[in-house]
Amino acid sequence: MLGYVGDGTLRLEQVSRFPNGPVEGPDGLHWDFTALYRHIVDGLAEALRREPGIASIGIDSWAVDYGLVHGDEVLGEPFHYRDERTARGVDAVHQAAPFAELYRRNGLQFLPFNTLYQYAVEERLTDADVALLIPDLVAFLLTGARAAERTNASTTGLVDVRTGEWDRELAARLGLPASVLPPLVDPGDTLGTLRGEARERIGAALEVVAVGSHDTASAVVAVPLSTPDAAYISCGTWGLVGVELDAPVVSDGARAANFTNEGGVDGRVRFLHNVTGLWLLSEAVRTWEAEDGASLDLPALLADAADVTGGVPLFDANDARLAAPGDMPARIAAVIAESGAEVPSTRAAFARTIVESIAQAFADAVATAGRLTGRDVDVIHVVGGGALNRLLCQATADRSGLPVLAGPVEATALGNVLVQARAHGWFGPDATLEDLRRVVAESTAPERYEPHA
Incomplete structure (x- = not known):
């Protein structure tokens, strides 16, 4: 780039x-x-x-x-x-x-x-x-x-x-x-x-x-955090769900919730949880394309998934059995059947189940991040490729009960070049992370998703 x-x-x-x-x-x-x-x-x-x-x-x-x-x-x-x-x-x-x-x-x-x-x-x-x-x-x-x-x-x-x-x-x-x-x-x-x-x-x-x-460290640089209590999701293969802190949280509660304290730019702490993200959908699509012997129209599949009415079964997006490459639809179906729920019978419904399950995992992680840090999270910023998935963004808003601001998509590349530009002195001698984020906010227009009642 x-x-x-x-x-x-x-x-x-x-x-x-x-x-x-x-x-x-x-x-x-x-x-x-x-x-x-x-x-x-x-x-x-x-x-x-x-x-x-x-x-x-x-x-x-x-x-x-x-x-x-x-x-x-x-x-x-x-x-x-x-x-x-x-x-x-x-x-x-x-x-x-x-x-x-x-x-x-x-x-x-x-x-x-x-x-x-x-x-x-x-x-x-x-x-x-x-x-x-x-x-x-x-x-x-x-x-x-x-x-x-x-x-x-x-x-x-x-x-x-x-x-x-x-x-x-x-x-x-x-x-x-x-x-x-x-x-x-x-x-x-x-x-x-x-x-x-x-x-x-x-x-x-x-x-x-x-x-x-670390691509997420660069991505978080370019998250135009709109409030002090904002959460972020850097969403691609993985969904990195968390908040930015000045100091680590290594409490027993944080350990039990499996939250991580990773280094951020300027000594910040990325307090987050790794949630299996669009890997689940991309692996399912790969299996279906192999079955069909042809490429699958993902936007059309997601549009059909958005039209699915009624409830769909959820599964644990972080189930370890879903971590390796392979026949993802069959493995997800086995997890759903094990729970006693009915396995979706169409690809559209199956895709909806995948997206809603990821969104529920995102919502749970945001709530846990707020509880562990004492923050009253009031908005979620989604950056990365997942910001283009309108169904996922709306489902995340609905399941979290919080507005979702989607974008920028190329947050990682933006954070990368902004840190380089600052190193060259292009923003003045004392530019902060907040100054870099202001540049992003002034240059991009995130899409807003309000939670449905």
Whole structure:
């Protein structure tokens, strides 16, 4: 994405889009990082061709997954967080450090694929000089920098939730070599300039600036929070549902509710709960397309789903049995049947059940976030791809009883470029996160959904 910032302008231009999904290898589920990096370099070269005046590059991605580096080499393709190996790591870690203690130290909700569980079963860790999360790995290949951006590092489970620094005592207890933890950097820090082959292929020695490299951290930068008690949902494959805080909440209640305290830009805390989001719908659509041997018209399906009258059964969107790729309609049907409810008989009704179940999970998470933080949540901001799903936004408003403001859709890219622009001083020397959000609010017009009586 190209971002244009300044003089009352905040605009994005899509340069390149490409698929990025899991691939099955002989030892499990991986990312095709080689192809991903090739697409990134090709996209950057095209961006520079379109706009020779690019000031810098910022990189964000999903969290928790990593690549291992030895010398200048990446040791194989990174594992995918949905690979089943992660379950073995949970027992190993909890034997050394029970979850209650982990939560007090790192503030993270239990997710079986958090990085420290992956490290516990990583056989190649001792062969590596350093382990780098995906955006840090891209930055390394582009610039040679070996660093960990702090917001994304907070998702590993190895960062002290109070200090924001590596918890080296915990790492040692888990038997992790100290060398795998690179120096931490903050959003806005300069990582370096393009080097070697990357510089030649892209065509300039562009600067790479650290941003909120966990995509949700960048997305939350661009949430135009309209009130002090607003909640947000960054909705795509996952729905990250929460509120922004100045300090972590690591109470027993927060741990029991499985809420997480992840790092945000400018030292803020993203107090949130991971809810399975549009993954459920996209996997169902993928199964139906395979059955039909043709593409499915998703807008038409959602329009038909909106026309479904009467109640539809709900299921737990966070049911662990729905986490892996596969025949999602069959697995959801089994969960519904197990509850004694009638399984929807049409695709439209099935899609409505999926959307309403996600919306109920969102509403529950918003209510819990308010209870745990003592906030009287008065509005929900939905950003990301889910902001385009009108049925989901309305269902979230109806089930929460709160107005929903949908947009911007490309919040992650906006937050990314705004942090870069601030690093260049384009908003003045003392620009705050609130100043960046004001730029977003003045440049976008969210769609409002009021709850139905």
